[in-house]
Amino acid sequence: MEKLSETQIPIHDLIRRRWSPRxxxxxxxxxxxxxxxxxxxxxxxxxxxxxxxxxxxxxKDNAEGYQALAGxxxxxxxxWAGNSPVLILTIAHTRLEKDGQPNRHALxxxxxxxxxxxxxxxxxxxxxxxxGGFHADAARERFGIPEGWEPVSVIALGYPGxxxxxxxxxxxxxxxxxxxxxxxxxxxxxxxxHPASILDSTETK
Amino acid sequence: MEKLSETQIPIHDLIRRRWSPRxxxxxxxxxxxxxxxxxxxxxxxxxxxxxxxxxxxxxKDNAEGYQALAGxxxxxxxxWAGNSPVLILTIAHTRLEKDGQPNRHALxxxxxxxxxxxxxxxxxxxxxxxxGGFHADAARERFGIPEGWEPVSVIALGYPGxxxxxxxxxxxxxxxxxxxxxxxxxxxxxxxxHPASILDSTETK
Numbered sequence: 089m090e091k092l093s094e095t096q097i098p099i100h101d102l103i104r105r106r107w108s109p110r111x112x113x114x115x116x117x118x119x120x121x122x123x124x125x126x127x128x129x130x131x132x133x134x135x136x137x138x139x140x141x142x143x144x145x146x147x148k149d150n151a152e153g154y155q156a157l158a159g160x161x162x163x164x165x166x167x168w169a170g171n172s173p174v175l176i177l178t179i180a181h182t183r184l185e186k187d188g189q190p191n192r193h194a195l196x197x198x199x200x201x202x203x204x205x206x207x208x209x210x211x212x213x214x215x216x217x218x219x220g221g222f223h224a225d226a227a228r229e230r231f232g233i234p235e236g237w238e239p240v241s242v243i244a245l246g247y248p249g250x251x252x253x254x255x256x257x258x259x260x261x262x263x264x265x266x267x268x269x270x271x272x273x274x275x276x277x278x279x280x281x282h283p284a285s286i287l288d289s290t291e292t293k
Numbered sequence: 294m295e296k297l298s299e300t301q302i303p304i305h306d307l308i309r310r311r312w313s314p315r316x317x318x319x320x321x322x323x324x325x326x327x328x329x330x331x332x333x334x335x336x337x338x339x340x341x342x343x344x345x346x347x348x349x350x351x352x353k354d355n356a357e358g359y360q361a362l363a364g365x366x367x368x369x370x371x372x373w374a375g376n377s378p379v380l381i382l383t384i385a386h387t388r389l390e391k392d393g394q395p396n397r398h399a400l401x402x403x404x405x406x407x408x409x410x411x412x413x414x415x416x417x418x419x420x421x422x423x424x425g426g427f428h429a430d431a432a433r434e435r436f437g438i439p440e441g442w443e444p445v446s447v448i449a450l451g452y453p454g455x456x457x458x459x460x461x462x463x464x465x466x467x468x469x470x471x472x473x474x475x476x477x478x479x480x481x482x483x484x485x486x487h488p489a490s491i492l493d494s495t496e497t498k
Contacts, residue, residue, distance in 0.1 A: 093336045095332055095335075095336065096332055096335075097325075097328045097329050097332040098329060098332075099329055099332050099333045099336065099413055100307075100333065100412065100413055100416045102305075102412075103333050103336055103409055103412065103413060104336070106336075106338075108338055119491045120302075122491050123302045123476070123491060123492065124302050124303060124304055126476055126480050127300055127301055127302040127303075127304050127476065128304045128305065128308050130300075130301075130473050130474070130476060130479075131298045131300065131304065131308055131309070131311075131473060132408070133311075133313055133411075133423055135423075135425035135446075136425070137472065139473060139474050139479070141479060142479040142480070142481065142485075143479065143480050143481070144481045144482060144485070144489075145480060145481070145482050145489045145491060146482060147491070150482070150483075150490075153482055153483050156483075180401075192400075192425075193400075193425050193445070193446070194400075195397075195398075195399075195400040195401040195404065196385075196400040196401065196403060196404035196407075196445055196446070197404060198401060198404065199400065199401035199402060199403065199404025199405040199407075199408065200404040200405070200407065200408040200411075202401075202404075202405065203337070203404065203405040203408030203409065203412075204308055204408065206338075206405075207305065207307075207308065207408075207412060208304055208305055208308065211305045218338055218340075220340035220341070220397075220398050231481075231483075231484050231485050232484050232485040232486075233485050234485065237485075240398070240401055241340075241398070241401070267342065268335050268336060268344060269335070269344050271328070271331055271332065271335060274335075274344070274346060274347040274348065275331050275347070275348050275350060276347065276348070276349045276350070276436075277349065277350050277351060277355070277358055278355075278358050278361075278436075279436050279437050280347075280349070280436050280437040280438050280439065280442075281437075284349075284350045285355075286324045286327050286328060286350060286352070287328065
């Protein structure tokens with residue numbers, strides 16, 4: 089199933105093709121591909137080159153580790169994400185390595201590393217779905233995440249599956265139209281709220 | 294000038310080619326390309342589809358707007374970034390649209406949108422350099438950024454320039470080796486600090 093972005097302006101095909109399905113195939117993800125998506129994350133830029141990110145990976149062939157990670161998902165997410173062959177917990181280092189002071193770019197930079205991961209996954213034909221809906225405190229306790237590190241999201245990753253096999257309520261969401269704000273609502277110039285003049289030739293409705 | 298990532302594992306060429314130079318050409322960026330990088334940001338995923346991001350764009354052909362944005366950079370960054378034809382201030386919406394409660398994924402999701410922007414720029418042959426070093430309070434005041442929104446970074450964007458024209462101290466940094474932690478330091482499985490077994494066939498030193 090494809091669900092291309094209805095772009096106002098042409099963009100790279102891998103960005104256009106990425107979306108967040110709930111239907112995953114049972115087919116395992118090859119370890120080479122899994123290493124590749126993590127290597128892509130590794131090369132993200134970060135403030136002061138802190139690289140304030142960590143990933144805890146669970147694959148379905150390790151039932152204990154997989155169930156532990158699936159167990160911290162909110163029920164509504166576990167209902168579908170528990171079928172994906174790979175779950176990845178993303179974690180931000182919210183303190184600077186040098187002196188333990190707060191790193192205000194930690195979550196931002198984790199987001200960029202994860203975007204690299206997602207992009208690489210898309211290029212390998214893998215589907216991804218990031219979830220904010222999980223129990224962060226339970227994850228911290230279950231996996232021994234230390235103070236100064238913050239669990240931020242869980243990624244479901246695998247090959248695309250058959251949406252017809254989803255429960256009916258999720259099947260409807262799977263085919264719902266993708267929505268985004270028009271550019272004129274968030275691209276400004278000169279001052280806050282003033283649409284950028286470079287948008288003038290764009291349909292912004 | 295190219296500065297390819299020395300990857301442990303093959304990754305997509307556009308991720309491999311991205312780096313953060315300080316040398317930019319004076320050549321202006323075509324409005325079509327600028328719109329394209331912003332459209333790419335638009336299609337990033339976000340928690341609850343909040344799309345908690347905004348971009349304030351300044352191009353050198355508008356001297357007043359450009360100087361205003363260059364003016365909030367720290368001196369050490371303005372020294373080189375003030376030559377890039379485009380500067381973009383990135384801003385996170387740290388409160389939920391629905392009820393004004395804190396959105397703990399705001400900076401993470403802004404990071405993902407900006408990663409899309411950077412990726413699209415790289416695909417168009419543009420260079421980018423993100424900076425955390427700017428005066429956020431001055432930016433808030435100068436551009437009228439409201440409460441609930443947080444200035445996070447400034448991106449310099451343009452065509453690659455000639456590193457030989459940089460001051461000597463920056464020239465050295467321009468050619469310095471790119472460094473990243475090995476995968477084994479931040480990819481775990483089972484529990485915190487336990488290197489993931491999928492890394493076993495990887496050189497992790």
